[in-house]
Amino acid sequence: MSKTYILAGSNSAIAKATASTLRAQGHKVIEISRANSENEYQYQVERYEQGQFPTFEEKINGLVYFPGTINLKSFGQLTMNDFQNDFSIHVLGAIAFVKSYLNLLEKDGKSSIVFISSVAGSVGMPFHSSVAVAKSALEGLTKSLAAELAPGVRVNAIAPSLVNTPLGERFINTPEKLSAIEKRNPLRKVGEPNDIANMINFLLSEQSSWVTGQILGVDGGMNNIKL
Numbered sequence: 001m002s003k004t005y006i007l008a009g010s011n012s013a014i015a016k017a018t019a020s021t022l023r024a025q026g027h028k029v030i031e032i033s034r035a036n037s038e039n040e041y042q043y044q045v046e047r048y049e050q051g052q053f054p055t056f057e058e059k060i061n062g063l064v065y066f067p068g069t070i071n072l073k074s075f076g077q078l079t080m081n082d083f084q085n086d087f088s089i090h091v092l093g094a095i096a097f098v099k100s101y102l103n104l105l106e107k108d109g110k111s112s113i114v115f116i117s118s119v120a121g122s123v124g125m126p127f128h129s130s131v132a133v134a135k136s137a138l139e140g141l142t143k144s145l146a147a148e149l150a151p152g153v154r155v156n157a158i159a160p161s162l163v164n165t166p167l168g169e170r171f172i173n174t175p176e177k178l179s180a181i182e183k184r185n186p187l188r189k190v191g192e193p194n195d196i197a198n199m200i201n202f203l204l205s206e207q208s209s210w211v212t213g214q215i216l217g218v219d220g221g222m223n224n225i226k227l
Contacts, residue, residue, distance in 0.1 A: 004028040004058060005204060008048060008097045009066030011035040013165035014116070017197035018064065022204070030056070032097075048093030053100040060104040062204040064114045065094045070167055072127040083130050090134035094141065107152030112204045115142055115157040116196070119219045122159065135159075139215050146213030154212035156203050161219035163191040186221035 005022055007015050010031030019029045031042040032053060043054040048067050069086050071078075094115055105111045120128040121135030139157055146155035162168050162181055172178040172190055182188050199218050202208050217223040 002026050002028060003061035003204075004030065005062040005064065006030045006032065006056075006060055006101060007064045007066065008032045008045075008053075008093070009068070010042065012066045012167065013193045014163065014196045014200075015064070015066045017193040018200045021194075021197050021201050025201075049088045049096055051096035051100055053097065056101075056104060058104070059106050060101055061106055061110065062112045062114070063098060063101055063105065064116075064200055064204070065097050066116055067093050068116060068118075068167070069131070070171075071130050073130070074127055075129045078130050083133060086130045086134045087137065090131075091137045091141065094138060098145070105153055107149075109151050109154075110206055110209070111153045112208070113145065113149075113153060113155045114200050114203050115155075117142070117157040117159040117215060119159050119161045119217065119222050122215070123223055142215065143213050150212060154203075154208070156208075156211060156214045156216060158196060158199050158203070159215050159217050159219060159223065160191055160196055161185065161222045163193060163196060165193060184222075185219075186225040186227055189220060191218065191220065 005027060007019060007029060009015055010019060011033040019031060022029050029041060032045055033042060034045060045053055067089050069089055071082055071086050098113060115138055117139050118131060118135045120132045121139050142155055142157040149155060162171060172181055181190055196218055199216060
């Protein structure tokens with residue numbers, strides 16, 4: 001049965017992989033991005049946190065919020081503006097996105113909201129203060145919304161470690177950097193966009209009908225394994 005999903009931040013590599021997977025299954029994917037429109041189902045928004053999202057009439061079966069930053073600096077180098085900007089994109093943008101379309105979501109127990117968190121939301125890492133603050137708040141929102149919207153809508157978050165995307169490219173753009181990152185990962189590799197897209201697809205599908213309020217680590221084991 002074909003369903004309709006809205007993806008915010010659809011220009012990201014993980015969002016593109018997700019959209020491709022969903023369309024291959026026959027679903028309709030509406031894309032929202034700050035980039036220029038590329039197809040008939042893509043819409044542009046200037047700032048996610050301002051809540052100026054396009055309006056639709058049709059019923060929606062799932063929402064996925066992708067926008068994020070990787071703002072790694074020492075705590076002393078991070079400005080208040082850094083914290084405010086990261087929080088605004090990661091958290092306030094997600095809130096505005098869900099608020100914009102919550103009334104369109106089918107409340108049939110089959111609809112799903114998916115957020116993208118980070119391993120930094122639960123594991124202390126140097127230079128991750130701003131990201132950790134934002135992602136920890138997003139994880140709190142995930143659990144609170146899951147409780148409030150049950151049983152009609154499921155809400156979960158995925159917490160990856162570093163994924164091979166343009167956003168994370170600067171951390172793995174030399175053989176030496178890539179090797180150092182891989183050595184810190186229990187599975188000795190960096191994630192690929194499809195690794196995350198596959199989990200998103202699972203959480204949107206009815207295969208995850210008994211999963212809500214969860215922060216699911218797709219991270220090569222970094223959250224739970226120390227070698």
